[in-house]
Every structure is written in C-alpha cells, then in structure tokens.
Amino acid sequence: MSDEELDLDDIERRMKGALEALKSEFAGLRTGRASTSLLDPVTVDVYGANMPINQVGTVGVPEPRMLSVQVWDKANVSAVEKAIRNAGLGLNPMLDGQLVRIPIPELNEERRRELAKVAAKYAEQARIAVRNVRRDGLDQLKKMEKDKAISEDDHKIYADEVQSLTDRHVSEIDKALETKDKEIMQV
Template sequence: MADTLFKDLERRMKGAIDSLKHEFSGLRTGRANTAMLDPVTVDVYGAMMPINQVATVSTPEARMLSVQVWDRSNVSAVEKAIRNSGLGLNPMTEGATLRIPVPELSEERRREMSKVAAKYAEQSRIAVRNVRRDGMDDVKKLEKDGEIGQDEAKKWSDRIQKLTDDMIAQIDQVLAHKEKEIMQV
C-alpha cells in the first residue's frame, strides 16, 4: 500500500519538474525556438486557443520564427496575441505568414527573463511541496486507521521528505542551468 503511494508521489513530483522544463523551453535565450510561442494563446472563434492550434510555428533561421496561420481571418488575432505576450517579439505580416525576428537580448531583458525563470521554478517547488503534503496526509491517515504503526509512519514520512528534498534540488539545478543559458551572451 505505502509503496504504491510512494511511487505515485514520485511520479507527481517528477511531473512538476517535467512541467518546469517545458516552461523553460518557452523562455527566450536569444535563439529562435518554436517552443517560445507555446505559452501564447489566441482569441479566435470565441475562445482562447494555443497558437499551435491555429498556426504552424517553425524556425527557418537561427534568429527568425515563422508562423503560418491556417485561417487568413485569424492573422491579426495571432499577431496581436504575439505582441501582447510579453515575450518582446514584434511580428511582421506577409499574407497569412508572420515573420518574427528574435532580437538580441539586452542585459536588462536577460535579467527579466531570469526573474521569470525563477518564478517558474518557485511554482514547481510549490507543486512539489503540495505533493509532499498530500503524501504526509496519506501516511497520517494510514497510521490513524491502524494500517501502519508509528515507527513505519515515521519511516515513510522521512522517505517522503528526502524525496521532496531531492526533487527541489533538481529544480534548483535546472534553474541554475537555465539562468546560465539566459545570461550567456
């Protein structure tokens, strides 16, 4: 029983780290990356949709993104969403295609990106801690119901805490790598 609980907690904590890595892939580092536009949502057809559901995003050059909008009537909505995304991108419209040059990051912009990365990392830490809390609650419930003894509950609590510490250390490591990548000129 407790082993399946532990595996589930570990899976959920790893999910928080995977989510963080996905968020980081969308952060700009000076090179064009199709994942940069993943957080952008477009107001089309009366709903907010991810950009990859209304257009094809590609990188024809190292410092250029190309967004091929499938429905010509949505071009202005996609352009507006990219401009308002806070990514500092300025698309140029050519028919149903948006060309987005990726400007060199200034020192100030690099610092802003580092702060955004730190915010994403903190959200992941919070997610891991929430999973830990759920695990601790489950262990307490098992102890209260008499399924495990006090010593075993203490052992499981210590294992959950160690897993949490390891996962937070991984988050810090991923953050340090991303900050180094962002600050690299």
C-alpha cells in the same frame, strides 16, 4: 503491513508533475533564442473563437533568432500578426504573404537579470509544490500510524522514502534552474 499502504508512486507522480510544470514555464521564458514554445501562450481570434496559434498555422524556427508562422488560411494572416503583437511578448511580427516572420531581438543585461529572477520564482513555486506533496504524504503516514494501520517502524521507513523522493525532485528543480540561468545569461 495492512491493506492500507502509502502510495509512493502517486507521491512521485505528483512531484514529477511539479517538475514538468516548471519545465513548461521555463520553455515560455524568452532567452533571445528562437523556440516554438515561445508562441504557445498566443491565442488568435479566428472563426469566432480564440484558438492556439499552432491550430491556425505551422510554427517554425528557420533561423536561430527568427520564428515563422505559415498561416493556413490567408484570411487569418492579419489576425495572427495582431495576436502576436498584443501577446505581451515584446515581439514585432512582419508579414510576408501568408508567412509571418518574427525576429527575436537581443536581450539587454537588465532584461536578462529580470528573466533570471522570474526563472528563480518559478523554481521556488515548484519546490513549494514538491514540499506540499511531501507534507501530504507525511500527514497520511501519521494518520495511518494513529489508526494502527502501520507500525512506528514502518512509519519511519516510509517517511525516509518520502524524504528521499523530495530531495531528488528538489535537486532536479535546482539543476533545471541552473541550466535555465546559464541559457538566459548567455550573450
């Protein structure tokens, strides 16, 4: 082996990044169950700037089918309600003093199927990202072999390691999708 080696840790880190991105996208999918991450994409127009909702109030889950936002500044309550209503999440917030209550409605069968398709699309994007990382690693190996930095045998060994990393991360993506599908289809 020479000084120039394939950085398998970097490849694994990038593959894990694709999996983490998938999990955060899954967290934002509404499944009929309350989760504080449901409000993560909501930004509120206060103090002359757009701020994430968790910087304007405390987001909580008082009941399985209810979210609440305890707004810290009374002047921002209506702005928080408007931001939630206009976020395109299909939620209908109700004001209760400085507390904004957000009931999570039941999902119908058609909406569940749509969400399952969206989840599958997110999973496929994550698989593509993992495969792109694999391709980058294999291209790097080819270049290193061409430049005589590694032998043909080392190339084969590294290529097998890159492929096993790819297989492991793709199977983790598939497991995450399976879990999310069960959660979405649960009535």
